[in-house]
Amino acid sequence: MITFGRRLVSLAAALALTAASVSSGPVSAQDAPFPTRPITLVVPFPAGGPSDALARAVAHGMAEKLGGTVVVENIAGAGGTIGLGKVATAPADGYTLGFGTIGTHIANVALYKTLPYDPLTSFAPIGLAGTAPMLVVVRPGLGVSDLAGLKAHIAKNGAKTTYGSAGVGSIAHFACVILLAAMQQPATHVPYRGIAPAMNDLVGGHIDFMCDQPTTALAQVTSGKVKAVAVLSDDTVPQLPGLETVAKAGYPQVSFRSWSALFAPKGTPPRIVERLNAALRATVAEPDLQAKMQAVGVDLPRGGDLAPAAVSTLIADGIARDVPALKALGASLD
Template structure:
């Protein structure tokens, strides 16, 4: 009786059938996803707006997916440390990052030797929300609108100053975009965060600044500073009487900070789709809506199919702002 020769894959296939387990190469395709907890890296310290959004959505996503969502805060390096940790993770969908305009829009241009390339190192999952910036002036500055401010800055080039939440921050780059589009000059005063910036606007130490609405809303409502425009396509519900910059006659200064989920490059598309669907459903949950409302966060769902073009456009846009302004990240 002759011998029957089997190649290695046939032998492994027989073993897989015998023991009821898939071949290693087929594991991702056959495993139910998710079958264990997911980790969401927040590339900033606890307590900030990115952390708040991740936790509000995570609670709902856990119910939808039937698995725990573990929030990991890995701050530092302008969000680059947490983003890099996900870029280097296994591309299996179990470790993702809630990225931002900073981590996945500006860091490529701002930080030398970043360790990742946004368009190569990640698979974008979906957009989640925006955090609008208000153009805020000290209360005694003699301007009533954004066009008035532009006229004043043009008449006194370099005499006024503006504050930001730090070198290379979204607040800083919003102001640089404003300067580029209007051709004005002003002196940059960087702060370490929104609270000290808001305080010095109240005290009249800085003349104006682009500040996340959530960080300055109380001072605006209390009459301690004045919001004269919103750097978004639409007005924000918390400040319905404040026009957008476009409405005020200053075009092409859309500077929303945005949040979006990213997985490591080469994560299977079907897993991307599962996570994205859970996020979309979570965004409609009442607890998430309320958390967003209280913190001046605007829900803005962006599906997986739209994300590559959106992210590429953002990287290009902010690279040009960095180039023209000479902006640098916080050392």
């Protein structure tokens, strides 16, 4: 006969087994650890360019902070729209991220009638990764030393004057279009598959000028292979203290900075966005990375600039300011 005391023991044991079964069961999605597998960061431009360099530096730091792996995948083409289009349709689980820029999220709105993503609604911003001024650099022997000289050269030679870029819709293309519009001068665009081959042709004297970020242009300028004639910003470049700013040259409306930011597909859980944002914040706060990026003219964000909402504001403001100007120039690709 089973006594009342024995029944209590049996009931307690059963309850203990039930509790153990519950506690060892599947973890809810809300509480699941992240990441548990490699994260892919899609860079929608060729390897070796300024966006790629910053993306790889950020990916390395974030991997350490997350305790996982972040793999950079270059999916170039169509001004970055192909790569970011893939990000926009990827599962919203935090394992596929995109590296967007002022070109992919603002210039492309004017350049393409249709995009495979909406810059404002297709993504969940993670945070700003970095900003940089744009340099106007000319080929050796062009014989100009400032924007006034470049304008005079274009006025004399017209569409025979050529400028290179990393491709249609790239930051380099965007910057030069705005500059030429302000100068009211024509020039022929020569798009390349990346900024490196464009710079090679500038050094070789095959094109006349280009707009480029310090990340890739500074080494060529300081070595004397190309000449910097202006910075498209109100701020001077520490490495080139005597370089004329666009405002001093008489074109304050051209002043802008390129930017890059991390994005996840829309619908990514807030806790994952927060986790990724925390890793990004910790990465860009590292003194070693700050020093490395500052040496090549890139400013890493701080404080409120790192908030996801700040990226959304940056995009909305840029679209409102720059897209009408680009469309007024008749800028279009299709």
